[in-house]
Amino acid sequence: MPVKPPSLAMPRCAAPKLKQHDAKTRYEAHRESSTKRGYNARWRKARLTFLAREPLCWMCMTRGIVKGAVLVDHWFPHRGDSKVFWDTKHWAPLCESCHNGPKQALEYRGQKALEAGWGKITAARDRMAGGGSDLLQLHR
Ligand SMILES: [Zn+2]
Secondary structure (H helix, E strand, O other): OOOOOOOOOOOOOOOOOOOOOOHHHHHHHHOOOOOOOOOOHHHHHHHHHHHHHOOEOHHHHOOOOOOEOOEEEEOOOOOOOHHHHOOHHHEEEEOHHHHHHHHHHHHHHOHHHHHHHHHHHHHHHHHHHOOOHHHHHHHO
Protein backbone atom coordinates (compact mmCIF):
# COMPACT_ATOMS: atom_id res chain seq x y z
CA MET A 1 0.00 0.00 0.00
CA PRO A 2 1.46 3.42 -0.97
CA VAL A 3 2.34 5.71 1.88
CA LYS A 4 1.90 9.46 1.55
CA PRO A 5 5.29 11.19 1.84
CA PRO A 6 5.70 13.76 4.60
CA SER A 7 4.87 17.29 3.61
CA LEU A 8 7.77 19.59 2.82
CA ALA A 9 5.67 22.70 3.23
CA MET A 10 6.83 25.35 5.65
CA PRO A 11 4.83 25.55 8.87
CA ARG A 12 2.02 27.98 8.67
CA CYS A 13 1.27 30.85 10.96
CA ALA A 14 0.32 29.49 14.37
CA ALA A 15 -2.28 32.19 15.01
CA PRO A 16 -5.54 30.30 15.41
CA LYS A 17 -8.36 30.40 12.88
CA LEU A 18 -6.89 33.10 10.67
CA LYS A 19 -7.11 33.03 6.91
CA GLN A 20 -3.59 32.71 5.54
CA HIS A 21 -4.30 35.08 2.66
CA ASP A 22 -5.36 37.89 4.97
CA ALA A 23 -2.02 39.65 5.50
CA LYS A 24 -3.56 42.47 7.48
CA THR A 25 -5.23 40.07 9.90
CA ARG A 26 -1.93 38.23 10.40
CA TYR A 27 -0.14 41.52 10.91
CA GLU A 28 -2.63 42.64 13.54
CA ALA A 29 -2.49 39.26 15.33
CA HIS A 30 1.26 39.61 15.90
CA ARG A 31 1.29 43.32 16.61
CA GLU A 32 1.62 44.69 20.12
CA SER A 33 -1.45 46.24 21.69
CA SER A 34 -2.18 49.85 20.84
CA THR A 35 -1.34 50.87 24.41
CA LYS A 36 2.05 49.16 24.20
CA ARG A 37 2.68 50.99 20.90
CA GLY A 38 2.19 54.34 22.67
CA TYR A 39 -1.50 54.99 22.08
CA ASN A 40 -2.18 55.64 25.75
CA ALA A 41 -4.12 58.29 27.69
CA ARG A 42 -1.54 60.94 26.79
CA TRP A 43 -2.02 60.11 23.11
CA ARG A 44 -5.80 60.16 23.36
CA LYS A 45 -5.69 63.63 24.89
CA ALA A 46 -3.14 64.89 22.35
CA ARG A 47 -5.14 63.55 19.39
CA LEU A 48 -8.32 65.24 20.63
CA THR A 49 -6.47 68.53 21.01
CA PHE A 50 -5.02 68.14 17.51
CA LEU A 51 -8.41 67.28 15.98
CA ALA A 52 -9.99 70.30 17.70
CA ARG A 53 -7.37 72.47 16.00
CA GLU A 54 -7.44 70.58 12.66
CA PRO A 55 -10.96 69.16 12.29
CA LEU A 56 -10.92 68.44 8.53
CA CYS A 57 -9.44 65.52 6.64
CA TRP A 58 -6.40 66.80 4.79
CA MET A 59 -6.50 64.08 2.12
CA CYS A 60 -10.10 64.96 1.28
CA MET A 61 -8.99 68.59 1.04
CA THR A 62 -6.62 67.68 -1.81
CA ARG A 63 -9.74 66.72 -3.79
CA GLY A 64 -11.69 69.81 -2.76
CA ILE A 65 -13.85 67.78 -0.38
CA VAL A 66 -14.66 69.12 3.08
CA LYS A 67 -15.02 66.17 5.43
CA GLY A 68 -14.42 65.82 9.15
CA ALA A 69 -11.35 63.99 10.36
CA VAL A 70 -11.85 61.24 12.91
CA LEU A 71 -8.27 60.20 13.53
CA VAL A 72 -4.77 61.56 13.69
CA ASP A 73 -2.35 59.73 11.45
CA HIS A 74 1.41 59.57 11.85
CA TRP A 75 2.05 60.36 8.18
CA PHE A 76 5.51 58.79 8.31
CA PRO A 77 5.62 55.50 10.22
CA HIS A 78 7.10 55.98 13.70
CA ARG A 79 8.07 52.33 14.13
CA GLY A 80 8.11 52.70 17.90
CA ASP A 81 10.38 55.77 17.90
CA SER A 82 8.82 58.02 20.53
CA LYS A 83 10.51 61.13 19.11
CA VAL A 84 8.78 60.54 15.74
CA PHE A 85 5.59 59.45 17.48
CA TRP A 86 5.21 62.74 19.36
CA ASP A 87 6.45 65.04 16.59
CA THR A 88 3.23 66.84 15.70
CA LYS A 89 4.68 68.38 12.54
CA HIS A 90 3.94 65.13 10.70
CA TRP A 91 0.57 64.35 12.24
CA ALA A 92 -2.29 64.42 9.77
CA PRO A 93 -6.01 64.56 10.53
CA LEU A 94 -7.76 62.05 8.28
CA CYS A 95 -11.19 60.57 7.77
CA GLU A 96 -11.40 56.81 8.15
CA SER A 97 -11.83 56.10 4.44
CA CYS A 98 -8.73 58.13 3.50
CA HIS A 99 -6.72 56.50 6.30
CA ASN A 100 -7.72 52.98 5.31
CA GLY A 101 -7.55 53.52 1.55
CA PRO A 102 -5.26 56.01 -0.18
CA LYS A 103 -3.01 56.58 2.86
CA GLN A 104 -2.31 52.87 3.25
CA ALA A 105 -1.64 52.65 -0.49
CA LEU A 106 0.97 55.39 -0.11
CA GLU A 107 2.58 53.54 2.81
CA TYR A 108 2.71 50.38 0.73
CA ARG A 109 4.44 52.28 -2.09
CA GLY A 110 7.11 53.60 0.27
CA GLN A 111 8.89 56.69 1.52
CA LYS A 112 8.93 58.65 -1.75
CA ALA A 113 5.17 58.20 -2.19
CA LEU A 114 4.61 59.32 1.40
CA GLU A 115 6.78 62.39 0.87
CA ALA A 116 4.88 63.28 -2.32
CA GLY A 117 1.56 62.77 -0.53
CA TRP A 118 2.71 64.90 2.37
CA GLY A 119 3.53 67.70 -0.04
CA LYS A 120 0.04 67.52 -1.55
CA ILE A 121 -1.86 67.46 1.73
CA THR A 122 0.14 70.23 3.35
CA ALA A 123 -0.30 72.37 0.22
CA ALA A 124 -4.06 71.77 0.36
CA ARG A 125 -4.08 72.54 4.08
CA ASP A 126 -2.22 75.79 3.50
CA ARG A 127 -4.57 76.77 0.68
CA MET A 128 -7.60 76.09 2.90
CA ALA A 129 -6.03 78.17 5.65
CA GLY A 130 -5.88 80.97 3.11
CA GLY A 131 -9.59 80.65 2.33
CA GLY A 132 -9.51 77.65 0.02
CA SER A 133 -11.86 79.13 -2.56
CA ASP A 134 -9.81 77.65 -5.40
CA LEU A 135 -10.07 74.19 -3.85
CA LEU A 136 -13.78 74.32 -3.14
CA GLN A 137 -14.63 75.43 -6.67
CA LEU A 138 -13.61 71.97 -7.88
CA HIS A 139 -16.80 70.41 -6.50
CA ARG A 140 -19.45 73.06 -7.08
ZN1 LIG B 1 -10.68 61.95 3.87
